[in-house]
Amino acid sequence: AGHGRKWFDRASLKDALSRPHVGWLLLTVFLTTFAFSQFESTLSLLTARLGLSDKYNFYVFAYIGFILTLAQGLLVRRLIPRLGEFRMALVGVVLMTAGLALIGVSSGQTSLALLYAVLPVTVIGFSATTPSLQSLLSLNTPEDKQGGVLGVGQSMSSLARILGPLLGLSLQDYGIAWPYWAAAGLMAVCVLLVCGLRNATPARDVPAAADAVIG
Structure with a gap:
């Protein structure tokens, strides 16, 4: 009594890594969040170099937030039941890879118009990847262990959000x-990791896992 929940549960991590596919899923969760956090934390510096003021930087992030909300609330929620978690995760990591590379190109071209055009690719990719990976974690874990494994996944995401900006x-x-x-480059590795998870979707379905992450 009196003890709070541990930020990182070693027992849950050990249990998660002992299960087929789960270790690779956790690594993919970490890398995708790490890559997206790199993008988020440096975007304001990029737009400043492209000549945007702080006021217009706010509009850029509002634009990203709008796309993220729209993608999660409409596009991803409707497509996961049709495509399945594996295909949705694969689409997501491919889009993130392409989108981040295109942001690199746009920064080299110092083109705001190109940046605005390619930002949705990365954001929609992340919107597709996150709930798909969380759902795959749930699908590959017994019901009585899902809380611990999903908690490890959240801890990996939190760690990535600290290290990515650094x-x-x-x-x-x-x-x-x-x-x-x-x-x-990190997302290209994630494409390979997700391709290796082709058989990571059991026959049973746990739609609540994806709904919980999206909603």
């Missing part, structure tokens, strides 16, 4: 496009 901001010192090229 690397992204450090890479900015070498060039404006470096964080996005590095993030695209």
Whole structure:
């Protein structure tokens, strides 16, 4: 009594890693969140170099928030039941890879118009990837262990959100496009990881897992 919930439960991590596919899923969760956090944390620096004021930076992030909400609330929620978690995750990581690479290109071209055009690719990709991976974690874990495994997944995401900006901001010192090229490289690894999860969807269905993450 009196003890709070641990931020990182070693027993749950050990249990998660002992299960087929779950370790690779957790790694993919970490890398996708890490890459997206690099993008988020450096975007305001990129737009500042492209000539945007703080006021217009707010509009950029509002634009991203609108796309994220629209993608999660309408597009992803409708497509997961049709495509399945594996295909949706694969579509998501491919879009993130392409989107982050295109942001790298747009930063090199110093083109705001191109940046606005390619931002939705990354954001929609992340919107598709996150609930799909969380649902796959749930599908590959017995019901009585799902809380612990999903908790480990959340801890991995939290850790990635701490470490991603550190690397992204450090890479900015070498060039404006470096964080996005590095993030695209990480996402290319995630494409390979997700391809290896083709058989990671059991016959049973747990739609509540995806709904919980999306909603």
